Amino acid sequence: xxxxxILFDGVAYGMLLFVLASGLAVTLGLMNFxxxxxxxxxxxxxxxxxxxxNRWGMPFFAALPMAFVAGALSGVVAERTMFRHxxxxxxxxxxxxxxxxxxxxxxxxxxxxxxxxxxxxxPESLQGQIDLFGIGVGRYRLMIIxxxxxxxxxxxLTLAKTRFGxxxxxxxxxxxxxxxxxxxxxxxxxxxxxxxxxxxxLGGALGxxxxxxDPYFPLKFLIYFLIVVTVGGSSTITGPFLASLxxxxxxxxxxxxxxxxGAFVIYTLMIVILIxxxxxxxxxxxxx
Amino acid sequence: MTNQSEIAVSAARTGRWRWQEIVFWLxxxxxxxxxxxxxxxxxxxxWLALFAxxxxxxxGYAGIVSLGHAAFFGVGAYSVGLLAKYGIINExxxxxxxxxxxxxxxxxxxxxxxxxxTDLSRLMVTLGIALLLRELANRFSxxxxxxxxxxxxxxxxxxxxxxxxxxxxxxxxxxxxxxFVLFLIARRIVNSPFGLSLRAIQNNPxxxxxxxxxxxxxxxxxxxxxxxxxxxxxALFTQTTALASLDVxxxxxxxxxxxxxxxxxxxxxxxxxxxAVVFKILQEVFSTITPQYWQFWIGFVLVAxxxxxxxxxxxxxxxxxxxxxxxxxxxxxxxxxxxxxxx
Amino acid sequence: xxLALETIGLEKHFGGLNVTRNLSLQVKAGARHALIGxxxxxxxxxxxxxxxxxxxxxxxxxxxxxxxxxxxxxxxVRQGLSRTFQINQLFADLTxLETIGLxxxxxxxxxxxxxxxxxxxxxxxxxIEQHLTNFRLLDVMNEPTVTLPYGxxxxxxIALAIATGPRVLLLDEPAAGVPEIERHDILAAVANxxxxxxxxxxxHDMDLVFSFADRISVLVSGALLVEGAPDEIARDPQVKAVYxxxxxxx
Numbered sequence: 001x002x003x004x005x006i007l008f009d010g011v012a013y014g015m016l017l018f019v020l021a022s023g024l025a026v027t028l029g030l031m032n033f034x035x036x037x038x039x040x041x042x043x044x045x046x047x048x049x050x051x052x053x054n055r056w057g058m059p060f061f062a063a064l065p066m067a068f069v070a071g072a073l074s075g076v077v078a079e080r081t082m083f084r085h086x087x088x089x090x091x092x093x094x095x096x097x098x099x100x101x102x103x104x105x106x107x108x109x110x111x112x113x114x115x116x117x118x119x120x121x122x123p124e125s126l127q128g129q130i131d132l133f134g135i136g137v138g139r140y141r142l143m144i145i146x147x148x149x150x151x152x153x154x155x156x157l158t159l160a161k162t163r164f165g166x167x168x169x170x171x172x173x174x175x176x177x178x179x180x181x182x183x184x185x186x187x188x189x190x191x192x193x194x195x196x197x198x199x200x201x202l203g204g205a206l207g208x209x210x211x212x213x214d215p216y217f218p219l220k221f222l223i224y225f226l227i228v229v230t231v232g233g234s235s236t237i238t239g240p241f242l243a244s245l246x247x248x249x250x251x252x253x254x255x256x257x258x259x260x261x262g263a264f265v266i267y268t269l270m271i272v273i274l275i276x277x278x279x280x281x282x283x284x285x286x287x288x
Numbered sequence: 289m290t291n292q293s294e295i296a297v298s299a300a301r302t303g304r305w306r307w308q309e310i311v312f313w314l315x316x317x318x319x320x321x322x323x324x325x326x327x328x329x330x331x332x333x334x335w336l337a338l339f340a341x342x343x344x345x346x347x348g349y350a351g352i353v354s355l356g357h358a359a360f361f362g363v364g365a366y367s368v369g370l371l372a373k374y375g376i377i378n379e380x381x382x383x384x385x386x387x388x389x390x391x392x393x394x395x396x397x398x399x400x401x402x403x404x405x406t407d408l409s410r411l412m413v414t415l416g417i418a419l420l421l422r423e424l425a426n427r428f429s430x431x432x433x434x435x436x437x438x439x440x441x442x443x444x445x446x447x448x449x450x451x452x453x454x455x456x457x458x459x460x461x462x463x464x465x466x467x468f469v470l471f472l473i474a475r476r477i478v479n480s481p482f483g484l485s486l487r488a489i490q491n492n493p494x495x496x497x498x499x500x501x502x503x504x505x506x507x508x509x510x511x512x513x514x515x516x517x518x519x520x521x522x523a524l525f526t527q528t529t530a531l532a533s534l535d536v537x538x539x540x541x542x543x544x545x546x547x548x549x550x551x552x553x554x555x556x557x558x559x560x561x562x563x564a565v566v567f568k569i570l571q572e573v574f575s576t577i578t579p580q581y582w583q584f585w586i587g588f589v590l591v592a593x594x595x596x597x598x599x600x601x602x603x604x605x606x607x608x609x610x611x612x613x614x615x616x617x618x619x620x621x622x623x624x625x626x627x628x629x630x631x
Numbered sequence: 632x633x634l635a636l637e638t639i640g641l642e643k644h645f646g647g648l649n650v651t652r653n654l655s656l657q658v659k660a661g662a663r664h665a666l667i668g669x670x671x672x673x674x675x676x677x678x679x680x681x682x683x684x685x686x687x688x689x690x691x692x693x694x695x696x697x698x699x700x701x702x703x704x705x706x707x708v709r710q711g712l713s714r715t716f717q718i719n720q721l722f723a724d725l726t727x728l729e730t731i732g733l734x735x736x737x738x739x740x741x742x743x744x745x746x747x748x749x750x751x752x753x754x755x756x757x758x759i760e761q762h763l764t765n766f767r768l769l770d771v772m773n774e775p776t777v778t779l780p781y782g783x784x785x786x787x788x789i790a791l792a793i794a795t796g797p798r799v800l801l802l803d804e805p806a807a808g809v810p811e812i813e814r815h816d817i818l819a820a821v822a823n824x825x826x827x828x829x830x831x832x833x834x835h836d837m838d839l840v841f842s843f844a845d846r847i848s849v850l851v852s853g854a855l856l857v858e859g860a861p862d863e864i865a866r867d868p869q870v871k872a873v874y875x876x877x878x879x880x881x
Contacts, residue, residue, distance in 0.1 A: 034408060085595060091407040092353050093594050096550060099543045100590025107584030219539055223419055230412045260427055267420040274409050275401060292753075295760050298728050298773050299750025481736040482745045484725075488733055491722040498682065498720070500708035500737045500795055 004135055006253050012141035014248020015148035016210060018241050020203035020221070021228040022155065023196020029234030030171055031189055034091050035083070036098040038200055038225055039218030040105035045071040045201020046213045047113055050120045060123045064147075064205055071201015075194045083193070102218050109215035117214040120205070140209055147206070151199070152241055159237055168192060173235070227270045303479035312558070316464060320457075327456035329572070333564050334463035335524040340548045340560030341467075341474060342517030348554025349478055350510050351490035352402060355411045355542055356418030359398075360391040360515040362536035364522030366425065366432060367391070369532035373441035380446050380527050384466065387523035388516040395515020399508040415539065422537035437533025438526075452528070459528040466524060467561075470517055475557060477513070486510055540583070547590050635660040635695055635799045635829035636681070636712070642689035643680060643853075650676050652854040654690070658799070658831055665832045665840045668850035669873055674833045675717060677850065678801050682714050683707050694799065713797035717804045717833075719788050723777040727768045727787050730776065731759050734794035758794075766790035766820055782813025789820055799829045806836050818842075841865070849873070 024038040045067035052063040082101075086094050126143055129136040159165035170178040171185050179185045204213065211221065224247065232243030247266065254265030323330060339361055346352040367387035368380070377383040401413045425432045433439050445451040450458045477483050489496045489503050497503050526532045535541065544567070552563025570589060574582035636658040643651035650673045658664045666674055679685045681692060683704040692700045694712050702710070722730055732749065735758050736742055750756065763769045766786045771779055776787065789805055806817050818839060824830055834840045840847065840861075847864045849856040851873055857864065864870055 028408070034411070082591070082595065089594075091411075095353065095355065095411065096546060096590055097594040099546070100587040100594065103540075103543070103583050103587025104591065105587075107581045107587065111581055111584075222539070223415060226412050226415070230409055261423075264420060264423045264427065267416050267423065270416055271401060271413060271420075274405060274413055292756055292760055295728065295756045295763075295772070296750045296753075298726075299732060299756065299759075300748055301750075303748045303750075476748075477745045479749065480745045480747060481733070481741045481749055482743055484729060484733050484749065485737065485742050488722050488725060488730075491724055492720055494684075495716070495720040495722065495791075497704040498684075498708060498714060498716075499734050499791065500705050501733075501742060502703075502705045506742075 002256075005137075006256055007249060008135075008137055008145075009141060010249030010252035011245060012138075012144045012248070013210065013252055014245035015145055015152070016203060016207050017224060017228055017248055018244035019148045019151055019199050020207065021225040021244060022152075022237065022240055023193070023199050024225050025229045025232060025234045025237070025240040026168075026192055026196055028229055030168070030192060031087050031175070033083070033087060034094045034098065036095060036222060036226075037101040037105065037218065038197075039222050040102055041071045041075055041078075041197040042200040042204035042207070042221075043105065043109060043213070043215070043217045044074050044204070045198075046120075046204030046208050046217070047109065047118070048201070049205035050118050050208060050213065053120050054118075060120065060126070064202060067205035068198040068202040071204070072194045072198030074201070075197025076190070078197075079190060079193050102222075105218060106215050113215065115215055117212050118208065119213075120208045122209065144206055144210070151202075152237075156237055164188075223267075227266065231270060231273050313468070316468075320461065320464075324457075327460040329568060331456055331460045331463050331528050333568050334460065334467050335521045335528070336545075336548065336568065337561040337564035338463075338467045338470060338524065339518055339521035339545055340552065340564050341471065341557065342514045342521060342560075343545055343549050344554050344557060344560045345474060345478075345514040345517065346511055347549060348556070348559065349483065349486045349490065350507055352507065352511065353407065353410065354402070354414040355539070355546075356414035356416070357514075357518055357545055358537050358539075358541040359414070359418040359421050360395055360518035361522035361525070361541065362418070362421055362425070363391045363394055364388060364519030365526040365532045365536045366438065366522075367519070368443075368523040369438040369441055369526050370431070372443055373438065378444045379448060380443055380462075384520055384523045384527070388520040391519020391522070392512050392516035395518075396508065396512040399511040399515075402511060403504055403507045415542070418537050418539070418542060422534055425534055425537065433533070435534060437531060441530065443527045443530060456528070463524050463528060466520065470520065471557070474517070478557060482506070482509075543590075544586065547586065547593075550590075550593060633660045633695070634658065634693070635662070636831065637693040638677075638681070638690060639693070640690040641677075641680060641687050641692065643676060643685065643687050650853045651680060651687070652852070654850075654853070654855060656848060656855065658829060659846075660695075660829055661826060663830050663832070663843055663845045665834060665844035665847045666850055667834065667837075667840055667847060668856075671852075672850045673853040674850055675803060676853070678714055678803050678833065681801060682712065708795055708797075711796070711798035712801070713792040713795045713799075714801035715788050715792045715803055715805060717807055719781075719784050721776045721784060721787060721791070724775055726773050726775055727763060727779075727783075727790075728759065728772040730787060730791055731762050731768075731794045734791055735759055735762075738794070738796045762790050762794050765823070766793075767816060780813075782809055782816060785809050785813070785817055786820060789817070793824070793828075797828060799831070800824070802830060802832045802834075804833055804835060806834065806839055 020042055021038075024035060027033050027035050027038075048070035049063045049067040052058040052066055053060055058066075086097055122140065126140045129138050130142070132142075159169060167178070167183045167188055170181070171183055171188050175185050204217070207213070211217070227247055228240050228243050231247070232240035234240075250269055251263065251266050254261065254263070258265065319330060342360070343354065343357050346354060364387040367390050368383045371377040371383045371386060377386055398413070398417050402410055405413070426434055429435070443452060446458065446462050450462070452458050478486070485496065485501050485506055488499070488501065489506060493503055522536060525536070548563040548567045549560055550563070551566050552559030552561070571582065571586070574585040578585070634657055636656075638654050638656045641651055641654040641656075654677065666677065668674055676685070680687050683699075683702060687700065690700075691698055694707070694710055697710065699707050699710060699712070725733070732755065735755050739755060741747075741752070741755070760769075763772050766789065768783065768787060768790060771783055776784060779787070785805065785808075789802070792800060802821065805821055806814055809817050821832075821839070821843060832840070832843060844861055846859070847861055848858045849864065849870055856873065857867055857869055859867070
């Protein structure tokens with residue numbers, strides 16, 4: 001039954017990646033803003049959750065929303081003070097800026113939290129496995145699938161059914177036309193950026209157990225976020241979702257079946273996909 | 289002066305050696321005597337300058353932004369290390385050329401991925417390739433030494449005559465010599481008709497094609513050449529430090545390189561060298577202030593440069609050196625690129 | 632009667648929109664052929680199809696009898712087909728000297744030269760001088776293109792296309808946006824194009840069209856409406872109807 005376990009682990013991993021990377025996908029699709037520092041907000045949320053649970057004794061499930069809030073708040077602050085100035089600039093400038101930002105974040109995290117990997121004390125209910133259809137499935141991973149699945153569903157629902165969702169989709173499709181139709185694009189973006197950073201923070205907290213949380217998190221996982229966004233495209237939410245799942249399963253399967261090459265599989269897969277479809281599997285060429 | 293010879297003169301103008309450049313290189317020569325107690329850092333500046341020169345070739349002249357140029361640096365580094373360790377090629381200069389060629393092949397192969405697609409996919413692919421190589425080096429740690437790095441190799445005397453000494457004087461002269469020769473070649477290339485076609489491609493690829501320029505072919509060519517240069521830089525690094533570990537492929541290395549070129553400015557060949565000097569000075573300064581967290585300040589400099597605007601930053605902070613540079617005529621008048629221009 | 636340029640059943644659609652419909656155009660060698668039509672008729676699309684910027688969904692393109700339908704943009708230029716752009720597409724940082732020199736060098740196969748310095752071949756210098764003189768750019772030859780006045784840029788746009796040594800030249804609204812005082816230079820440059828170069832001109836300016844063309848094709852909604860000598864077209868009731876729907880302009 002190892003195949004099922006791999007699928008299960010892979011799906012959990014993929015869902016986690018989706019929560020982490022979705023903010024980046026929307027940011028890129030919406031404002032054509034290359035934010036290589038996205039992982040820094042995830043790391044921040046992760047550390048906040050760790051401090052709350054490990055040092056202040058807050059229950060895990062209470063700390064998770066705080067991780068989201070931490071991510072969102074830091075996103076708002078960063079956006080209002082710095083990132084905002086870079087929307088119209090060239091991609092090179094955005095790359096340089098966000099890379100510099102990541103370096104600062106990594107060093108700051110190292111200084112404040114130390115360079116060792118941190119684990120969050122999990123509640124009893126999340127430890128070990130439960131019996132599902134005769135297979136032992138990890139409780140933690142099950143929780144991840146549940147939470148992230150709900151989130152993905154909620155996001156898709158918001159985008160498709162609410163007015164805000166409609167405005168966001170319009171703004172992603174063509175910011176100029178959307179602005180001309182009276183949609184307050186900067187406001188939509190500020191909110192979306194904050195929400196994306198919040199999701200990243202939540203993802204960082206959730207991911208501490210599976211991915212490992214240390215000061216180098218933003219750099220280690222940057223490539224994964226970028227793969228999700230490039231392969232999944234940035235014009236829909238389903239694209240990155242599917243891309244995350246494929247990536248998660250491929251990574252877990254790769255590390256199991258060809259352990260010598262491990263993450264090698266992912267990078268090759270990414271390159272192959274980019275050769276075949278330079279705009280991502282589900283993306284469209286930008287309208288601007 | 290007839291129109292004809294006026295045209296000949298104007299066309300050849302950018303290619304002619306100006307006295308300012310000669311002074312620059314004489315200064316470099318003089319540094320051997322002037323800074324005789326700082327050969328180690330000068331050597332670092334030299335190969336870093338070569339590395340930045342290689343990035344300038346693709347970024348400053350062809351407009352390709354790469355987040356993974358360290359891939360070629362790393363290939364060059366490991367190549368000479370492995371060549372020395374297994375005694376395949378013992379003479380450093382030949383090994384250097386071989387390493388450059390290996391990097392060039394990699395550059396050629398990957399260029400087809402890099403020239404397609406958007407800005408973002410280009411960033412992705414270049415980063416992905418560098419990380420992929422890092423993974424490869426990690427997995428085959430029995431050959432490469434993995435995290436600990438390549439061990440147990442020594443570099444033979446240059447040309448069989450000049451043994452690497454502990455003061456680093458041989459290393460320094462070696463690096464500067466290689467830098468100078470490759471610089472000369474690069475200078476010829478960018479001032480040739482081929483170099484002009486690159487600048488045209490950077491300005492307006494649509495029109496370049498409409499003038500009969502095979503755009504992709506030219507980009508593949510310059511990318512391969514740049515890969516050769518980066519490979520040689522990596523080889524110099526390993527030959528002068530006897531080190532080769534996984535961080536030769538790291539994102540930090542590629543990002544630091546971007547900073548070097550941004551400091552010095554791209555598109556006029558000297559930016560890489562000037563940027564390398566300034567970067568190393570900054571690194572020294574930051575490392576003395578905070579030995580463990582100096583990358584924070586590097587990041588800060590990057591953020592500051594971009595927020596202030598590269599042009600404005602150049603004008604304020606670099607007012608002195610910039611004034612000198614312009615006075616000496618090293619940077620062409622129209623080199624300043626518009627902000628937020630090319631995406 | 633040899634055909635310099637010919638399309639057979641050329642088709643192009645963007646999504647559901649059919650922008651080029653079964654276009655069969657014939658341009659005779661040495662002709663001064665004009666393509667006119669109301670806004671949105673798809674004239675620039677035709678040029679983009681002819682030059683290879685976009686690929687057709689059906690039909691063929693023949694340049695002097697050779698099928699170039701699948702040829703990439705730069706190869707078509709080598710085969711002798713050049714164009715100008717409606718909005719100037721120039722090299723902002725390059726000077727007119729460099730721009731023209733670039734085109735001439737490419738044509739003479741010098742584009743891959745990495746070692747030789749520029750300006751050392753007299754035959755190239757000769758030709759550069761000739762083009763710069765013909766298009767009145769000699770006095771500004773060392774100024775970066777981005778600093779030139781619009782009229783000079785427009786002249787450079789045409790000069791650049793000529794410098795590629797085409798046998799067939801597609802001009803996309805050469806006089807567009809040029810201020811009144813500089814128009815004369817453009818019109819004179821167009822009129823003085825070598826007779827052995829076949830020219831297909833897209834224009835809105837009817838004065839220019841009727842003074843220049845010996846044959847006119849009218850394009851409406853991506854299809855050829857009518858074709859003939861200038862005086863026939865001027866009298867054609869269909870053409871008048873198509874244009875009467877438009878606002879009165881030059």
